[in-house]
Amino acid sequence: MTKISVDWDLCESNGVCEAMASDVFHLDDDDLLQVDDPIVTDENRERVERAVAGCPRAALSIVED
Amino acid sequence: MANLDGRVAIVTGAGAGLGRAEALALARAGVRVVLNDLPDGADAVAEEIRALGGEVALAPGDVSERATADAMVAAAVDGFGRLDAVVNNAGMTRDKMLFNMTDEEFDAVLAVHLRGHFLLTRNAAAHWRARAKETGTPVDAAVVNTASEAFLVGPPGQPNYAAAKAGIVALTISTARALGRCGVRANAICPRARTAMTADVFGADASGAEVDPYSPEHVAPLVAYLASPAAARITGQVFVVYGGMVALLAAPTVAQRWDLAIEQPDAGTWDLDALDKHVGGWFVEHDPSVGFAADAIMRLTPGGQ
Numbered sequence: 001m002t003k004i005s006v007d008w009d010l011c012e013s014n015g016v017c018e019a020m021a022s023d024v025f026h027l028d029d030d031d032l033l034q035v036d037d038p039i040v041t042d043e044n045r046e047r048v049e050r051a052v053a054g055c056p057r058a059a060l061s062i063v064e065d
Numbered sequence: 066m067a068n069l070d071g072r073v074a075i076v077t078g079a080g081a082g083l084g085r086a087e088a089l090a091l092a093r094a095g096v097r098v099v100l101n102d103l104p105d106g107a108d109a110v111a112e113e114i115r116a117l118g119g120e121v122a123l124a125p126g127d128v129s130e131r132a133t134a135d136a137m138v139a140a141a142v143d144g145f146g147r148l149d150a151v152v153n154n155a156g157m158t159r160d161k162m163l164f165n166m167t168d169e170e171f172d173a174v175l176a177v178h179l180r181g182h183f184l185l186t187r188n189a190a191a192h193w194r195a196r197a198k199e200t201g202t203p204v205d206a207a208v209v210n211t212a213s214e215a216f217l218v219g220p221p222g223q224p225n226y227a228a229a230k231a232g233i234v235a236l237t238i239s240t241a242r243a244l245g246r247c248g249v250r251a252n253a254i255c256p257r258a259r260t261a262m263t264a265d266v267f268g269a270d271a272s273g274a275e276v277d278p279y280s281p282e283h284v285a286p287l288v289a290y291l292a293s294p295a296a297a298r299i300t301g302q303v304f305v306v307y308g309g310m311v312a313l314l315a316a317p318t319v320a321q322r323w324d325l326a327i328e329q330p331d332a333g334t335w336d337l338d339a340l341d342k343h344v345g346g347w348f349v350e351h352d353p354s355v356g357f358a359a360d361a362i363m364r365l366t367p368g369g370q
Contacts, residue, residue, distance in 0.1 A: 012158075012160060014160050014220045014223045015160075015162070015220040018220070020218070022354075031160065031162050031165055050361075050363045056214075056257055058278075
């Protein structure tokens with residue numbers, strides 16, 4: 001299964017990923033990143049790849065689980 | 066062509082990360098550098114540059130304060146006898162979602178980024194304009210501003226930072242137009258780099274690449290180039306730079322337009338029903354998540370598409 005991995009030591013919850021894929025990522029009421037569904041699908045792959053490429057902290061990656 | 070020997074540049078936020086890499090790249094190219102950071106912050110970089118045989122001066126202080134801008138330009142003009150380039154880099158983040166953000170978090174980020182860029186650029190511009198008038202010939206000088214893709218994307222956790230960076234892009238374009246006649250170029254970079262600005266942690270490089278794609282070392286050469294006379298034709302531009310990729314952004318384009326004279330030739334102005342029919346009707350057939358945000362730019366990857 002292909003999944004999204006977050007390096008929580010790097011993540012600063014700036015929400016660039018939410019801007020790229022709001023169905024996958026969101027910042028919660030305390031400004032912390034939540035991954036709503038870590039599974040990468042054919043449907044969300046393009047948006048997830050944009051989020052991974054765009055993360056200014058390089059905190060996101062796509063991994064085979 | 067890209068000869069910078071003997072020139073003088075100011076780099077703000079030069080104590081670490083991008084600013085340090087930029088100052089070192091300029092110094093290696095023979096530039097005498099005025100380093101700014103918060104007090105004591107750039108001392109170690111000054112030592113590094115001196116160890117390379119470079120000339121350096123320190124002008125510490127908060128870039129959002131006028132006195133710091135005055136001191137930086139004085140260090141260049143009075144200390145080294147000239148000023149050729151300004152690299153506005155100093156910045157910091159106070160990430161919060163809009164509804165959690167305090168007045169102070171907004172003001173502090175706007176002050177350091179946007180006001181900081183303004184104060185130093187304005188001071189340098191006044192100096193360059195005066196020199197151009199004095200000598201009757203344009204100077205050969207450059208401003209390199211630091212924007213961010215955040216201005217194109219609008220990250221929900223960075224309303225203050227995104228707004229500041231959008232302001233810096235607008236300031237850059239205005240600067241390029243206002244100072245072109247004096248011989249001053251102004252460009253902005255949107256770097257992707259892993260630095261200490263945004264958090265206390267440095268990320269380890271897991272990519273296995275020879276130089277970490279998010280290393281400031283990938284950004285610094287472009288900044289030195291833009292500061293050099295070889296970049297004489299480059300002004301009013303915005304570049305995305307990281308991991309060996311330099312991408313030039315284009316102006317926004319018109320996605321669609323509606324003309325009253327065509328749609329409703331007898332009406333004096335649009336009414337709400339007509340707007341709903343024409344403007345609203347267009348959105349019925351288009352993905353509402355596609356807006357002004359330049360999401361596609363985030364797909365840019367080095368060596369890729």
